[in-house]
Amino acid sequence: MPRPKLVLVYEPEKACLDRLVADGHAPERAAEIASYLAQSTDLAPEFDALAAACQKRGLCFAPLALDDAAGGLADEHADTTLVWTLTDGIAYFRGGAAPALARLNGLKTIGADDSLFALCQDKFRSGAVLGALGLPAPQAGLARDGHWLVEPPASPAGWFVKPNRLGAKIGIWPDSRSSDLSHALELSRRVFSAYRDDVVVQPYVAGRNVRASFLALKPDTGVEALGIAFVDSGGDFQTMADSLALYGDTGEAAKEAGQYAEPALLPVAASQPGAAATIRRIAARLMAGLGLRDVFSIDLRVEPNDNVHLIEFEVCPGLPCFDFRAYCHSQWGMDLADAMAETAASRFFS
Known part of the structure; x- marks a missing residue:
């Protein structure tokens, strides 16, 4: 029997950029679109650390580019392979194909099922579903x-x-x-x-921006492990320019130019415990009613009177982003590589 293996499927920025340009998008706009895959760029230098963290726990680690996933996953063993999809996508991006391919080949996955990969990227349709679940989405x-x-x-x-x-x-x-x-x-x-x-x-809804992050280090981890933080960047909302300055190659350039500033993360429960409790109830409803599991994030707006607005959910949170790294340290006392490897190992050895 082969050793248990974690396969991380990712879509590179460059592959997406080239495909968008070939499809007729202006190169500058294509670069902006592809920048949403910067977590693939940012995580790639840590593949060796991920491999070492997995090996320490008795696992193999195999990063797999999305364009190679159809053939690569077809060759894996159903009993010993766990697939973690790094990026979603049904339109500009194609990461939503990875959990579907895993299911096609009978492979276990980390994260939500493939139907939610399709739903989360269409904000109008997902908002309709959130409303039907009785959640406070505008x-x-x-x-x-x-x-x-x-x-x-x-x-x-x-x-x-x-x-x-x-x-x-x-x-x-x-x-x-x-x-x-x-x-x-x-x-x-x-x-x-x-x-x-x-x-x-x-x-338009007033309030401060909040990110709620979740990683189930063990299969039975519940909503108590949700990390809930205000994300204070100095602006009311994030623009494309703000996003480009945080991640990937443009983020690195901003750091070198001394123009990079991570938003401040402040625990919501410290100043608005009622809002934090409401957010945990929202997350529990999303897990039970929508099927979020293993790893996800939620974006919200919180008013001073504790009124909470659910803006969106993500089935592929930006794992190498500053906020998710901070969550892994504060909630689990681990760096990102160890948290990912521990999560994968628990699915085989718990």
Whole structure:
């Protein structure tokens, strides 16, 4: 019998960039889109550390580029292989194919099933499901290239406009908070021209940004292991420029230029324990009703009165990002490589 093995499937930025350019995207826009795969770029230098952490626990480690996954997973043994998909995607990105390929070949996986990989990247559809589960997700309209597909609800505070399948919560530009719907339609034309995407138009919700991170180090880990932190970056919301400055090659360039500043992470429970308790209940509902498991993150907005708004969930949180590394240290007392290896080993040896 072969040694137990952790296979990490990842989609490289360069492969995505080349494919988008070949499909007719402008190179600058393609580079922005591909930047969402920067966690693959950022984690690759740690593959040796991951291999060592796995070996210490009796596992083999095998990173597998997505373009090689169809053949690579077909050769694996169902009883001894665990597949961890690093990046999601059904539109610009293709990582959602990996858990489906694992299921096709009878392989065990870390993370949600492949249906959620498809759902989480379509923000309009996922918002509808979250609403059906009774969760506090803002209602949304949907626009394509200046035309309403679904009109948004009225909002005295204005609206927030974001791409439907790209980046999830970011607003792309500083004027993504809109005070009138004609401007929201203009933003939809700009997004469609630049990225070929629809936009979600949601009522603007006030509050501070919160990231809730989860890693089930053991199979029976529950919502008590959720890490809940304010993410204070100095801005109301993240733009494309903000995102580019944090991760991947552009993040490295920002560090070298002295322009890199990680947002501050502050525990929500320290100042708003009621909001933290609400977020744990939301996470429990997502786990029970939606099927989130093993590893995920949730983005929320929290108002001073403890009112909580659920913005999105992610089945592939940015593992090498500053916030998830901080979570692994604070919750589990481990660096990222050891936390990942321990999670994988527990699925074989618990």
